[in-house]
Amino acid sequence: MTTATTGPAAVKGAVGTAHTRVEGRDKVTGAARYAGEIPFADLAHGWLALSTVARGRVRSLDTDAVLGMPGVLAVLHHGNAPRVDTDYVGMLGIPPDPTAAVFQDDRVPHVGWPVALVVAETPEQAREAAEALVVTYDEEPHDTVLTADHPGAYPADGHMPAETEKGDLAASLAASAVVVDEEYTTPEEHHSMMEPHAATALWDGGRLEVIDSNQGATWVQTELAKMFSLDESAVRVRSEHIGGGFGSKGLRAHQVSAVMAATVLQRPVRVVMTRRQMFSLAGHRSPTVQRVRLGADADGRLRALEHRSLNQTSTVYEFVEPGAGVARVMYDADAHRTANHVVRLDVPSPTFMRAPGEAPGSFAIESALDELAERCGVDPIELRLRNEPEAGPVSGLPFSSRNLAACFREGARRFGWAERDPRPGIRRDGRWLLGTGTAAASFGAGAGPSTALLTAEADGTFTVRISAADLGTGARTALTLVAADALEVTPERVRVRIGDSDFGPAMIAGGSMGTRSWAWAITEAARELRERLALGPAVPPEGITVRSDTTEALGALAQKERHSYGAQFAEVAVDTATGEVRVRRMLGIFAAGRIVNPLTARNQLVGGMIWGISMALHEEAVRDRATGGLYAPDLAGYHVATHADVGDVDADWVDDHDPDDPVGIKGVGEIGIVGAAAAVANAVRHATGVRHRSLPIRPDRVL
Ligand code: MOS
Structure with a gap:
């Protein structure tokens, strides 16, 4: 039995104090090895060959020609690759994306679909052969263009019901003093994290080992086991250091093709995606077309x-x-009516990307609220405070804690909102027009079942083993602080080992749930270990190990609306001659539960906000109708905010904690990007008097 009654007040010491990354030195000295750079004897290298057409079938692959090239060991494709099982529901409760289940048939559903893996002695040989591989296609007409009135649109659930509805929308709109009815669009966006996807697969005495870069070692382990019809205990996945994930690093073509090749060749095989390949194989954020209709009383209610x-x-x-x-x-x-619809197009499968749903959704609704505030003549913060709900608007459930108003008050004070003149287009600084904007943010604060192994070592130190993933977020460090407090020792006595499926099932680093879910398991294990140690026996040479499992504790959680909240503020300068928008200043104040490590939490929040600037002003993947592929799918063609684009960005928080969490944590992974683009767009409106409802706010759109 597990109980989770320790209030946050009982946990003192390490949690809440700034701590540099425990693996920071290893990372900056190069001692930390990433998945694509760990050496193996007899390692072969696979290179994916991707389709150049958007729809059709593979007619032929001229494999003979490349098999004679230097160093080439094999060419895997739909005609010879091992069969895999995709008829299952994975750890996240969703079936696998067939993009990962490569080489199962001759069908090509989008540009950049894997049609072959060329394996060679060196990456260069594999690349040369993959590029020389002649593939012919039976091409079919394709459709890659999302439009608001696409006839193929249909309601789709995903991880929430597609549609919700209460009340009489037409009647309430008709009875409203002020109505906003607008369309907002966001473009296709890509994560393109610093470290590309990379996996090495090998068979070791009947056991499949995969060294990977992913957001959950047990996630990938269980998926590979199901796909290749293996016992879960026969698959081990390790993922020790990760250079970014943002939702993209689950099961993908690189792991599956590496396992196929390692199986066929019976030697270790590594597959690394190139930057360009990531744009079709790593998932993306779908473009959105959104319509928001708001009706309010004259006072903005x-x-x-x-x-x-x-x-x-x-x-x-x-x-x-x-x-x-x-x-x-x-x-x-x-x-109140909401609806999520999809259209099936001849494009790569989209996937989770930092704040999936909330990031584009908040751009639309928080822009619309700004429009409503302006039309009502009500301050945009006051408008939001007047509309604070008592309970979940759709669920009717109570909020576990909702400190949005506190975020706005603290943010307004620090940003200097009180001095703001609401009139648009009247502040000048030379050739620049100046404006400020605000937006609200929220993101779910859930938790997933996890197991932790905790060992009291004979030398007085403690080792935590948990299949957590540190995407660069500082999770390893946060867990060290949590474990130290739970054990009532200093962090120096705690060693946290992560990223190994042999440590048992654990929540992924996703949905802003990682640190919270793992911390819960560690806290449970520490409580049990302290009880064992209190009984007094000396710690034997092999140590004393306990294992926790939070499945039951999470199952007993009361049904509540659990979310983090935030208030975003932006100040922009708009160059009236060039159309350039500069974000001079940005402040986010968040209510995101107990903050475990202020140093890395601020880093997470600021990172999300900067991504919001990037979303507002720069990011846009443009698809060519004729070919169905992207123009310039790389970091030269796909613009992201650089240092020079980022002004004074700060994030801070108000006191908040989840009352049902043993440490009080909610999560900081995604909330930083939510509302950030809307705050920038609202500031551009304030500066120029022009409302931008399509992202990004490019110079040509401003002019
Ligand atoms: Mo996140 S988009 O849940 O990795």
Whole structure:
């Protein structure tokens, strides 16, 4: 039995104090090895060959020609690759994206679909042969264009119901003194994290080992076991250091093709995605077309709210970017309707990307609220405070804690909001027009079942083993602090080992749930270990190990609306001659539960906000209708905010804790990006008097 009653007040010491990354020195000295650079004897290298057409079938592959090239060992394709099982539901409760189950048939559903893996002695030989491989196709007409009125659109659930509805929307809109009815669009966006996807697969005495870069070692382990019909104990996945994930690093083509090749060749095989390959194999954030209708009394109190969001998915997998979900948590109205629809296009499957749903959804709804505030003549913060709901607008559930108002008050004070003149287009600094904007943020604060192994070593130190993933977030360090407090020792006595599926099942680093879920398991294990140690026997040479499992504790959690909240503030300068928008200043104040490590938490929040600037002003993957592929799918063609684009960005927080969590944690992974683009767009409106409803706010759109 597990209980989770320790209030946050009982936990003191390490949690809440700034601590540099425990693996920081290893990372900056190069001692920390990433998946693509760990040496193996007899390692072969696979290079994926991707389709150049958007729809059709592979007619032929001229494998003979490349098999004679230097160093080439094998060419895997749909005609000779091992069969895999995709008829299962994985750890996250979703079936696998067939993009990962490579080489199962001759069908090509998008540009950049894997058609072959060329394996050679060196990466250069594999690349040369893969590029020389002649593939012919029977091409079919394709459709890669998402439009608001696409006839293929249909409601889709994803991880939430597709549609919600209460009240009479038409009647409430008709009875409203002020109505906003606008369309907002966001483009296709890509994570393109610093470290590309990389996996090495090998068979070791009947056991499959995969060294990978992923967001959950047991996630990938269980998926590979199901796909290759293996016992879970026959698969080990390790993922020690990760250079970014952002939702993209689950089961993908690189691991599956590496396992196939290692199986066929019976030697270790490594597959690394190139930067360009990531743009079709690593998933993306779907573009969205959103319609928001708001009806309010003259004082800004909402009577009607409708938020509809449309996204694209592939023809082989249904992924929902639930843009309309955020309205279900944030704002109530007598008539309340939300809908997430998808269209299947001949494009790669989209996937989770930092704050899936909330990031584009908050751009639309928080822009619409700004429009409503302006039309009502009510301050945008005051408008939001007037519309704070008592309970979940759709669920009717109580909030575990909702400190949005505190975020706005603290943010307004520090940002200097009180001095703001609401009139648009009147502040000048030379050739620049200046403006400020604000937006609200929320993101779910869930938890997933996890197991932890905790060992009291004979030398007085403690070792935590948990299949957590540190994507660069500082999770390893946060868990060290949590374990230290739970054990009532200093962090120096705690060693945290992560990223190994042999440590047992654990939540992924995703959904802003990682640190919280793992901390819970560690706290449970520490409680049990302290009880064991209190009984007095000396610690034997092999140590004393306990194992925790939070499945039961999480199952007993009361049903509540659990979310982190935030208030985003931006100040922009708009160059009236060039159309350039500069974000001079940005402040985010968050209520994100107990902050474990202020240093890395601030880093996470600021990182999300900077991504919001990037989303507002730069990011846009443009698809060529003719070929169905992207223009310039690389970091030269796909613009992200650089240092020079980022001004004074700060994040801070108000006191908050989840009352049902043993440490009080909620999560900081995603909330930083939510509302950030809307705050920038609202500031651009304030600066120029022009409302931008399509992202990114490029210079040509400003002019
Ligand atoms: Mo996140 S998009 O849940 O990795």
